[in-house]
Amino acid sequence: MYIIKMRPDSTKNDVKDFLQPSDTELQRWMSSAFTMAKEALESGEVPVGCLLVYNNMVLGKGRNEVNETKNATRHAEMVALDQMLDWCSHRELDPKVVCRNTVLYVTVEPCILCAAALRLLNIPLVVYGCKNERFGGCGSVLDISSGDLPHTGTSFKCLPGHRGDEAVEMLKTFYKQENPNVVKPKVRKEVVGPAGGAISTHTEAAPLEVEMEN
């Protein structure tokens, strides 16, 4: 059983003023993230969309690439962060300066891995939709976002709950669709595997569970 709980809407947060997105901005970027998540869902991928926004520019967009790369760390956020780093290196900009002024918009709470990566890169703010009860790194399983980790970059603020119900619904739809695939954990180059989700070897034991890796 997959249960996703919503954190009550909290828009008041002591985020640095220059980064605090206006309602219009926030809705616009989250709407893009949701469009990406919907596209992912339609192509049988984990319905998670994310974008990294700096100075009103999208520096990175990502979707889960775990199956095609055979690398379980290729979550949407990690893919988007790589695009942003490439953008910096092409322009010979210091990623530190860029990251400090970049906001991540993502439909689902980042997992522990991604939350730690966001800290290491000093991303100051994450706007997200629904909670990630199984792997969440912004409070659901561990609170990496604000944890006391002086050697792991800087902590970041979260604005959770934006269109959270919708994000949950997409995940539920995905799990319903993907469940039949989970019982055959075969992942091959030519066969598109159970999109990003099924990197579990324990799928036989728990056929109703689909991993959410973002």
Add this chain to the structure above:
Amino acid sequence: MEPESKKRKGMEYDPDSWHVLPVLSDEMSEDVKLVDAYAAPITDKRQTSRLVKALSVLHPLADLQHIKRVRACKDKTSPHPLEVIVCLVDDVTIAGSAAEPRGPALTDLLSSEDFNSEGLGEPFLVRIPARAPLTRPQFERASRHWPTSFHEDKQVTLGLTGQLFTFSQKAKIQEYMTAAVEAARSGRKEGMDAAGAVIVDPKSGQIIAVGHDLTRDHPLHHAVMVCIDLVAWAQGGGVYRYEKHPACRYSAPDLGQREASASEDQPYICTGYELYVTREPCVMCAMALVHSRISRVFYGAASADGALGTKYKIHCRKELNHHFDVYKGVMSQTCEELTRLK
């Protein structure tokens, strides 16, 4: 003259010069928690079984199945040979007990009219272990308070006494860690952090991937993240290029005579593999290992923000869907020296 590598082995890397210890969950490593209870002497030994039966009806101690209800009296000069747990302090509310310096009377604890307390002496306060002991040290500490049952995990006991691995197993662990140390040194020569990692298929003994820190190239390319991607390359995937870093390398797993088409024989991310890493992984790397389904991790030196023992124990979080064993202290001196290279 002896070759350099052999000399090193004999002098610097003696498998007896370091100890490997398991990194256990908080539950298994914490001190024994105690709870207040009332016990009473059994003054008539012949009543014991009747009293135990009657007490377990009245006060079943449902959450304390590990507690042995009766213990032999420690003091050999004592007039009574046995003592029995009557109830937990929290099980009873005794009116005006605070005013009673000697504590409650037996009748206060046996609030049932038909309880036959024949053979029971006056109650006294004891502290008993609140949870079942999970390790031998916990069992030994718990037993000093009150006898408990203990389902010993022999592997854990051996691990805690540093005897889980034989000398030849330690030599093998050392061989892999040496490869990680050498990778760390190569990375260091390139101006990277001195951290190295190796991923091994324990079934074949084969090294699948060797990597070192590459954070000068990419801020997230810690040695473990590099190794995970190199394993992906070995399986026909992979994301980044490593040509500039000859010490970062992979080899495809040797599937031997097995039929390559059998899906269960195909390696799948790091399932079944072991990681040897010079320093304790950070949160990002530790969670990457959970997602990658690593089977065991050996590390040398602890890290200040480490997530496999120091700040978190991500390898044994109940909420997560994959757990693995972690051992620390492998070639600790050599690995600690590496962490001091700044």
